[in-house]
Amino acid sequence: MPGFKFLRITLALLIVASTLLSGCDKAAPVALAEQKTWVDVVIAARSSHAPTTVLTGRLEAYRTAEIRARVAGIVEKRTYIEGAEVKAGALLFLIDPAPLKASLAAAEAELAQAGATADAATDVAQRSKQLRDYDSISIQQYRKDLFLEKQLRAAEKLAAAKVRSARLQLDYASVTSPIAGRARRAMITEGAMVGQDEGTKLTTVEQIDPIYVNFSQPAAEFLALRKATVAQEKSHEPMPVNVRLSDGSLYDMPGQLLFSDTAVDPMTDTVAMRALFNNPDHLLLPGMYVQVEFEHPQAKAAVLIPQHALTRTRTGTFVMLEDNGHARQVAITADTLEGKQWRVTSGLSGGERVILDGGALSNGQAVQAKPITSNSNVADRQ
The missing domain is CATH 2.40.420.20 (conserved putative lor/sdh protein from methanococcus maripaludis s2 fold)
Known part of the structure; x- marks a missing residue:
């Protein structure tokens, strides 16, 4: 009986060991799967x-004219509305013309006097020539009268130049715009003294239709862009350039890509470039920062x-x-x-x-x- 009990215990241990080994075999794939x-x-x-290349650019007026006083005087009137459009030749400021008119009148009087003196010298020279033909006066006297006439005619021309200068100064009292564009705020007010030592800046007129956007292209990408642009030009299809405004919206008129510089800036390793955009509604203003976007049609x-x-x-x-x-x-x-x-x-x-x-x-x-x-x-x- 003791041997039978030992056999039962041995069989029970074998069954338990077999069960454990079987459980380990089933858990192995699970452990391996968990390693993934x-x-x-x-x-x-x-x-x-x-x-698409996206670069930061800044808008610049197509043309800019600094309006400065070219004659000294007191500003009498501002004749334009700040921020309004003005035409070329439009009157912007009026400098008190009274002193300039007086200077012109004095120059004209000096011219009249010089002319009369020169006419008298001409008569003397003509008489001297007639007398010289009859040997009635010496050659020295004749030459003296002739040179006096030339001297007084030169003085007459000098007086005429002073008249033109005085008339020009009077014209400068009416300050006009040399270009058509938007007149910015006035830098001075009525009653200000201008043009004493140098041309006082009065305002600025900017043409902003069309308008430039300036940006820099990395030198490493410039060659590929230039080749793509040449290919577009040969196919008569301009490369579209767009700008995205600060609010994230895309400006609805594409621009024209320009190559404004032919050298690489050694400090930044970039090439200065610009694009030209139509701006009829003046939505684009000088100084604004925008995002310049353009595609590379020849890229792989x-x-x-x-x-x-x-x-x-x-x-x-x-x-x-x-x-x-x-x-x-x-x-x-x-x-x-x-x-x-x-x-x-x-x-x-x-x-x-x-x-x-x-x-x-x-x-x-x-x-x-x-x-x-x-x-x-x-x-x-x-």
């Missing part, structure tokens, strides 16, 4: 249009990925792809943004399963993809 990392995946989408095709799918290190730029349950690192080239997505020009062809926030994963690591997310929806959440 869950990741968000998005499908890389091909770009459907050319890349690219793939778009969300910003947080890309990882940059000192060794390069890469993304992690989900490939048959494993993470695979792929080197890419992505230098520009298109909206909220990186524009990939090499390394991806479109359709790849890109892992979001994959920078912490290692190459070949086991991963489990969550339901695939739309690329556009991912970009909207950034």
